[in-house]
Amino acid sequence: MEEEAGRVFSNYFVMGVMMNLYESRKEVLVIMPAYNEDHSVERVLEALEQPEIAAFADVLVINDASTDRTPLIVKKHGHMLVTHIFNLGYGSAIQVGYKYAIRRGYKYVIQMDADGQHDPSNVTVIYERLRQEDAPDIVLGSRFLKDSGEYQTSVAKRVAYTIFRFMIRLFTGRKISDPTTGLQGLSRRAVLYYSKFNQFDYTYPDANMIMQMLLLGFQVVEVPAVMYQRHMGKSMHSGLKPVIYMFQMTLSILAVMFRIKVLKEGVPVEKQVEYSQEIMDRSGERGQ
Secondary structure (H helix, E strand, C coil): CHHHHHHHHHHHHHHHCCHHHHHHCCCEEEEEEECCCCCCHHHHHHHHCCHHHHCCEEEEEEECCCCCCHHHHHHHCCCEEEECCCCCCHHHHHHHHHHHHHHHCCCEEEECCCCCCECCCHHHHHHHHHCCCCCCCEEEEECCCCCCCCCCCCHHHHHHHHHHHHHHHHHHCCCCCCCCCCCEEEEHHHHHHHHCCCCCCCCCCCHHHHHHHHHCCCCEEEEECCECCCCCCCCCCCCCHHHHHHHHHHHHHHHHHHHHHHCCCCCCHHHHHHHHHHHHHHHHHHHC
16 A cells, blocks of 8 residues: 555656656756755856767756745746645655666756765766766765765764765775765666655665665765865754754664675665666667
8 A cells, every 4th residue: 555655646746747858868867855055056056068078968857845935946047847836855855866766767867966965076076086987876876986076974874974985895895985975877777676666765765775775785886075064954964963863873884784794685786787678778768
């Protein structure tokens, strides 16, 4: 019953997107969750409309029940818009974007924030990395690689990053410099996995999802990224929230490890390839 309700809910939002923009579909869908971001979203959209990005990417904004002018600004710029009647949270908004990308046949998804923290110039860098010969499943935009832009953060967050890096390396053998980055590029195979029921954490999708994908055999790489501090609006991790978040995410990472390593849950990457190709073929037939 719950899974069926989810399908109906998803269908409703897909049909609610601005249909007249389907004809201009490109290879990449940039998805941006937005909640009361009218102070920054227009600047981000204008940057994404520059020819070097607009040539290969469509933009979908998931308005998570904003009470300000966010949806009006998106409509003014003519981008695709999904509006939640109720605030469902960051993870749910992101997953709606994944479902839309799969249904419309996009080859790649790049997710970024609408608050201006993620420089839109990162989109081109991530896109180029996704298209390279080794064809990674997930490209993480990292704040902490050698060629990344300068980024200052609080002591509490630095402690959290250190713990998450250690846990990921302990359980997967991989060194990930920025395990909490929200700036990511995904192949269709990764998006397909995330779009399905119970395969994406819609409450706290963060280092735990990176751990999950590494354990399942998805190829995850990092690229240097340019990011900025949030200067306006309210962050999801303000006040004591970083401390609470650190404990919640630590428990979630342990739960992911137990579920995959001990209970053997999850679908291996090899089985995703065949299904992903089948979905792409169906999408192509509908588009003809």
